[in-house]
Amino acid sequence: MPTGANRYDASLAQLKRAEAVIPLGAQTVSKSRLTLPAGIAPLYGSRAEGCRITDLDGHEYVDLISGLAAINIGYGDPDITAAVVNQVPLGVTISLTHPIETEVAQLIVDLVPSAEMVRFGKNGSDATSAAIRVARGYTGRDHVVVCGYHGWHDWYIGTSPTRNLGVPDDVAALAHSVPFNDLAAMEAALMAHPTAAIIMEIMTVEWPAEGYLQGVRDLATKYGALLVFDEMVTGFRFSNGGAQEYFGVTPDLSTFGKGMANGYPLSAIVGKREYMMVLEKAFFTGTFGGELLSLTAAKVVLERIKSTDVISRISAKGEKLANLVNQVIRDAGAEHVVSLQGHPSWMFLVWNPELGDQLADLKILFMQEMCRRGVLMIATHNVMDAHDELAMKTIADAYAGTLPIILEAIAAGDARDRLDAEVPELGPRVR
Ligand SMILES: Cc1ncc(COP(=O)(O)O)c(C=O)c1O
The missing domain is CATH 3.90.1150.10 (Aspartate Aminotransferase, domain 1)
Known part of the structure; x- marks a missing residue:
């Protein structure tokens, strides 16, 4: 060596x-x-x-990188591995929708306060982009306020001065980044633009100030924007129902990935039925959305979260x-x-x-x-x-x-x- x-x-x-x-x-x-x-x-x-x-x-x-926080249980957990290995000969991507999608969606609904309905994607960016599409479709507005990191897609990464190469200016102009724990900046952004969604990480390095998250919830309601909590890291990590349960503030939509399947590629947009039903018309689809190994892994992870500490x-x-x-x-x-x-x-x-x-x-x-x-x-x-x-x-x-x-x-x-x-x-x- x-x-x-x-x-x-x-x-x-x-x-x-x-x-x-x-x-x-x-x-x-x-x-x-x-x-x-x-x-x-x-x-x-x-x-x-x-x-x-x-x-x-x-x-x-x-x-301590843990697959960029995708691993919350551990690598090669025997129960997850056994379930996945059992599924392999039965099909990985098949030509019909499989009932396990409903089972995993139900587990998420059982665990996450804001979840009444669920759709799956593969990467976190799929889920955050779907949430923005839903919010735009529901409100008929184009602007979004962002707070945190939300993936590689145009609508978000256009806000990064160092990573925005290839993003059209017209697209970048629709997203407005505000600092965490700053309600005044959030309100100023909402006043400046008719806003479809506030999408935010609930917490990274800094704890939310007393009343901040509820303040954001109230601002979203006041200005008619949907509130999206991006729980890619905090979900199935801070508490069983994510940071939204931990802090007791419920968004309209939320997005999960990473720890949901302990490293198997799966993400989800979840939320209230009223908003999620936009996805019957708005286009969010993918060949691998119902891929069975990741859903099998997620079922083991979520059942363990539900039934153990x-x-x-x-x-x-x-x-x-x-x-x-x-x-x-x-x-x-x-x-x-x-x-x-x-x-x-x-x-x-x-x-x-x-x-x-x-x-x-x-x-x-x-x-x-x-x-x-x-x-x-x-x-x-x-x-x-x-x-x-x-x-x-x-x-x-x-x-x-x-x-x-x-x-x-x-x-x-x-x-x-x-x-x-x-x-x-x-x-x-x-x-
Ligand atoms: C909070 C948050 N949102 C979205 C994403 C994007 O997820 P992905 O890299 O799986 O597309 C990440 C990835 O690190 C993230 O941490």
Whole structure:
């Protein structure tokens, strides 16, 4: 297994082969060299089991990326695998609609407060785009207010100054991005444009201020816009019924994906019947919408969520991990450099913005040193039920080894010199 400067030889060789035939060498921007810099972190993986992932060079990591938060149970859960394997010989994509669609839809209706009806897609972007189509169809309005990240489709990504290449200006002009926890900005946007929908992530790094979510709910009603909660990450993670149940505010529509099927490709738009019935006329369809392996996986996941305490266990594990890491941060004397913020199941490592120009290099140095110590992490703890005691110890030890290096690099102002590879300037991340 290569170490030192050769640690990622196999990943780097694979990157070369991949870049010859695949733009970016990856299908997912957050798994590409734009996020995991070449020579600093592994780029290619060979297998994942439980809470651990093995890279192409044979190093094993405790995984805190967790398939970009798509894994909430764990890799290769035996019950999910058995159900999927049993389904394979019976058909994956068949020519008729299968009853399991109704079964999984019913489970979601049972769990999610805003869900009276459900339609499935494959990616989260399918579901968020469907929600915007429904809202536009229902209200007869074109403008949308967005708050958070909602996928790669034109209607949303046109709001990103760095990722909007290829989006027509006329389309981009219909979406208006507002900051989180700012009701005045939200109301100003609603006053400026006849708005079909407010679509928002209920919470990322920052907790919603007292009354904020209810305030958004009231504004949506006042201005005749549909309220869409994008629960791609928070759904089946914050609580059984998602962040909407956790915070007690019910939207008109919501969107789910990621943890719903523990990594199998499935997303959903759900909502009140009155709005969802727009989908009998508005066009939302896909050859793979009823693909049976993902629905089979979702059925096992959702039944487990309904009948066990798995979701609260994920939060409890996240809290335990945060306590351990906070102790390490204190012991290292690094409280002025980093802190953990967010919901226990999805904690963000937040850096002191006063570090200014050094920050980009420090974040990469952090990734490099955590990887060397067997932890794969970008900027968040994406907790899964499979994270065990040993994994938590590995993570705490990795922080304990990494933070002193970060402090030394800050003191000497030499973070860049400590990197194993030259890293091109990374663009701002959209998520
Ligand atoms: C909140 C949110 N909405 C939408 C999406 C888009 O989902 P997908 O990448 O599956 O299309 C994501 C993906 O990270 C997300 O986090």
